[in-house]
Amino acid sequence: MKTLKFPTAQTILIIIAGLVAILTWFVPSGTYDTLAYDKVENTFIKKNSDKSTTLPATQETLNSLDIKIPVEKFTNGDIWKPIGIPNTYKQVEAKPQGIIAFIKSPIKGIIEGADIIFLVLIIGGLIGIINYTNAFDAGISWLAKTLKGYEYVLIILVTTLIAIGGTTFGLAEETIAFYPILIPIFLAAKYDAMVPLACIYIGSSIGSMCSTTNPFSAIIASDAAGINWTTGITGRFIMLGLGTLICILYIIRYAQRVKKDPTKSIIYDQKEEIEQHFGSTTNDSIKLTTRLRFILIIFISCFIVMIYGVSQLEWWFLEMTVVFLIGAIAIGIVGRIKEHTFVDVFIKGAGELLGVAIIIGIARGITIIMNDGQISDTLLYYASNATDGMNKGVFINAMLYIYGGLSFFIPSSSGMAVLTMPIMSPLADGVGIGREMIVNAYQYGMGLFAFINPTGLILASLAIVKVGYNKWLKFVIPLVIILTVFTMLVLTISVYL
Structure with missing residues (x-):
């Protein structure tokens, strides 16, 4: 009998999509009313399941809806997405998602995720072009000689720089571009592919988890909670520094063990396959x-x-994709690559990341099933009620786990912030703690679960590196446990200070 293999990322996501579709048959459908700002008409649009209502864009309107947020947060663009209105949850007609909806969900997800999918494909083409020029091989050879004996510096630099990107402007999806570049460099330094995967993904995760100036989590969540985004920032900086240090030490400990004895690698059975795919030796x-x-x-x-x-010009996927496309063309011109060869190499390079693009689409399809089944708000409603009567220490740690659980269903940090903060942040008033603690619990809960969240970016990242989800869990679970205990300790101390 052949040994059973752990399923691929695509299969895992399809299974999850099926389970979520089944969930819509058992979890009641429900919604919160939402409020959005129309900057053209300078009015609020209140929406519920039945109708839309236009309201004056004033502080009085917000107060009447029990939304403790300054009206300026809407009018100056800090809050640009519809927010949930507290105490408006109601059950609606059930919308269970059947077999047809399940089958359609990956296709809908691919269509909805076209922006990031095209970015991934263009990056694949760019990587193919630069590999064709041999510039990578020459650069890796030079770098390997330069860092000989000090290869661990790579781990510190990459993890720290990506963590800085995560905490400042939410560097996450963009890291997809870094894997094909950095993996050959780490392999040349005699590490395994798990090390660059960890440096990039964990660096991004710990940075986003401890966001300081990230507009897609710390700032939008603070705005939606009705507080200044600088409130609590000192604690987040401390958490960022200590959390990043823990992650770097964890990665270095594993990396040095693998460097000393390659058989200690969690992915040792894939060593030849990965080295053949990415290249592992310097070409002098x-x-x-x-x-x-x-x-x-x-x-x-x-x-x-x-x-x-x-970070500075409010670019998003369209502009990023254009940058990489222009870069590929410029490299083709400098490298004197013939037009027919350029097109062939570019398409082949894009094809290498097609599997990653499909994973992104399937993951997006899971969110579509939940939205169409209208169960996300129901889960939020019951989660907010679960904290009644708790003391502040138990409450804040319960919020940590609630946000971790909710992030499986709502992996978008900005989406989570605007949906939940108006509902969750007033709960802090009842237990006598600052609303910034809810923002912290939201960030830390989502961040911790992001290390392993299959509906997030991890499966797409693993597909690039050719590493199975089971092997990633084996590597990262001890770190997640360490960070969870550390985070709970920090949160508990914080609410009693």
Whole structure:
């Protein structure tokens, strides 16, 4: 009998989509009324399951709806998504999702996720082009010689820089681009592929978990909670520093063990397969010529421009995709690649990441099933009621786990913030703690679960690295336990200070 293999990322997500569809037959459908700001008409639009109502965009309107948020948060654009209105939950006609909805969900997800999917495919084409020029091989050879004996510096630099990106502007989906670049470098340094995967994904996760100036979590959640986003920021900076240090030490400990004895690698049985796919040895015959240096500069510049655009110019997937497409064309020109060859190589490179694109679409389809079945608000309603009568220490830790659980169904940080903060943040008033503690519980709960959340980015990331979800869990679960205990301790101490 052949040994059973752990299912692929696509199969795992299809199974989850099926389970969520079944869930819509048992969980009552329900909704909260929502409030959105219309900047053209300078009015509020209140929506419920039956109708929409136009209301004056004034503080009095917000007070009458029991929304403790300054009206300026809406009018100046800090809150740009519809928010949930407290105490408006009601059950509606059930909308169970059947077999047809289940079958359609991946296709709907691919259509809805077209922006990030095209970004992934264009990045794949860019990687194919730069690999064709041999600039990567030459650069890796140079870097391996430069860092000889100090390879651990790679771990510290990559994890720290990506964590900074996560905490400042929400670097997450964009990290998909980094895996094909960094994996060959880490393999050349005699680490396994789990190390660069951990540096990139864990760096992004811990940074996003401890967001400080991230507009998609810390700022929008604070605004939706009715507080200034700087409230509680000192504690988040401390949490960021200590959490990142824990993660780096954990990764280095594993990396050094693998470097000393490759058989200690969790993915040792895939060593040859991964090294053949990404390349693992330095090619001393390829010299880093002026032309190849220029190609690498163009390549690195794409990421610098992307980061600047996202953090400073309010760019999103369309603009990022254009940057990488232009970068690929520029490299093709500098590398003197013939037009027919360029197209063939680009398409082949894009094809390498097609599986990742499909994973993103299937994951998005799960959210569509929940939205169409109208069970997300019901889960939020029961979660908010579950904390009644708790003391502040138990309450804040319960909120941590509630947000971790909700993030399975609502993996979007901004979506979670605007949906839940107007409902959850007033609960802090009842137990005598600051609303910034709810913002912290939201960030830390979502962040901790993001390390393993199959409806988030992890399965797409694993597909690029060719690592199974079961092996990732084996690697990361001890770290998640350490961080969870640490986070609970920090939250408990914080509410009693």
